[in-house]
Amino acid sequence: GELKPWEGKMTEVYSSIHTVNTQGEYTPTLLGTVPHMTGEGALDALDAACTAYNKGQGVWPTMKVADRVACMEKFVAQMKTQRDEVVKLLMWEIGKSLPDSQKEFDRTVDYIYDTIEDYKQLDRNSAKFQKHEGVHAHIRRGPLGVVLCLGPYNYPLNETFALLIPALIMGNTAIFKPAKHGVLLITPLLEAFRSSFPAGVVNIIYGRGREVAAPIMKTGKVDVLALIGNSKSAIALQDQHPNKNRLRLVLGLEAKNPAIVLPDADLDLAIDECITGTLSFNGQRCTALKILYVHDDIISEFNRRFAERVDTLKFGNPWDEGVKLTPLPEPDKPDYIQGLIDDAVDKGAKVINEKGGQITENYIFPAVLYPVTKEMRVYEEEQFGPVIPILSFKDIEEPLNDMAESNYGQQVSLFGQDVQTIAPLIDTLVNLVCRVNLNSSCQRGPDVYPFTGRKDSAVSTLSVHDALRSFSIRTFVASKDN
C-alpha cells in the first residue's frame, strides 16, 4: 500500500569500533540502518498490539497453553540459526568481547527454554483445585494486556528478551524498543518473530524514547511498562500515562553495588573478583561493583596489587584473543569518565594506577581512584564505565551506614573468612540489598535466581520464575459445595 510519512526513512547505525579511513583518521564504522520512526509509526505499533490483545478477547491471550508454547518453540528454534550473525553484531555494535557475546546469545536461548518449561509447570499447577471453608477454587494466571518493553544497550539481546519473552508467553501482546546501541542485532531475528507469532503480538519500534515511547504512554493504553535502564527514563515515561493506577511497572534500574573487603579476606581471591566485578564489559553492567570499601589494615597492599592488575588488562577489539577491555559504545562516555576523574582529583583523590585515565581514540583506560570521599561525584553517581573508586574503613559501621543512606539497594560483595564476623553481617546486609555475594563479585545470574533490588534499583523481580508472575495476574474460578 501507500507508504506512511515515516516509512522508507532510515536511521544509520554506527559501530563502537572505529576504523582508519583513507586519510588515516579514525572514524566510526557504518554498520547498517534501521527504520527512522516517529510518534505516528509508534502509534501504529500500539494499535496493532491493542488489536491483537483485543481487551483480552484476541487470539493470543485466549490461545491454549500448548499452542502458545509451540509458537515460542518455533521462535527459539529459528533464533538459534542466527547465532553467528547476532554475535557478530553484538561485537561490532556495542564492543562486547567474543566470549561474552556468545554467552549473551546462549544465555538468552536458555532463558527462553527455561521460561517455556516454567510456564508449562505453572499451567500444570493451575490445574489443581483448592478448597477452603467450602469454597473450591481453580487458581490460574492471566495476562495483563499490552506491554511496552525497553531494553538496555549493555545486554541488548538478553535483557530486552528477559522482559519480552515472559510477557509474551503469559498471553500479553508487546511493543518493544531496542536500545539505541545494540539495535541492529534485532534485524536477523525479525523473520523469526514474523513467522512464529500471530500478527500484532510482537511489534518493534525504533527511535528515541521521548519521540516514540512517550506518545504510546500518553494514550493510556499501555498496561505494563517494562524497562531495564535508568530511572530518569522510567519516571519520564510513567509520567506520560494518564492513569498510573492502571499501570504495572517492571523495572530494572541503577545500582552502586559495593564490595566490602574485611581485614582477613583472601586477598588474591578478593582482587580477582573485584577486577571481574568492576571491569567486566568495562563496568557497563548494573550489577558491576561500583565502589570498593577496603579495611584500613590491608588498604596499602590491596591498592598496590589491585592497581598493578588493572594495568595488565588488555585493551583491543572484541574478537582479539584474551581481550578484557573493549571500545565503548557511547561516544561521550570517555569525556564523562574523565569528568569524574578530574572532579575526584580536584577534591583530593589520586589515580593510583599508571595507565589510569589514558585516552586512546574511543577509550579511556580504567582509573583506580583513592582515597574517595563523599563530596566526590564518583562516590554518588553510577559511573557505568571504567573508573573504580576506593574508600578505606576502620569500622564496619562506615560502609553499612553508607549503604543504608544510598538510594540504591541491589547487591553487595563481602570478602572475609571469619564465620563469626560474617554471619551477623549477612543478617544486616540482606536488609540493605537483595543479594549478598560471599567472596565473589556481584552478578545477575544464574537467571533462575531472583534479580531485583531495593529503593531506586528495581520495581518487581526478574528471574525466569518471577518474571512470569511479574507479567501476569492471579485469577480464579470459584464454586461452592451445594
Ligand code: G3H
Ligand atoms: O546491567 C545489568 C545486568 O543485568 C548485569 O547482568 O550480572 O549477568 O552481567 P550480569
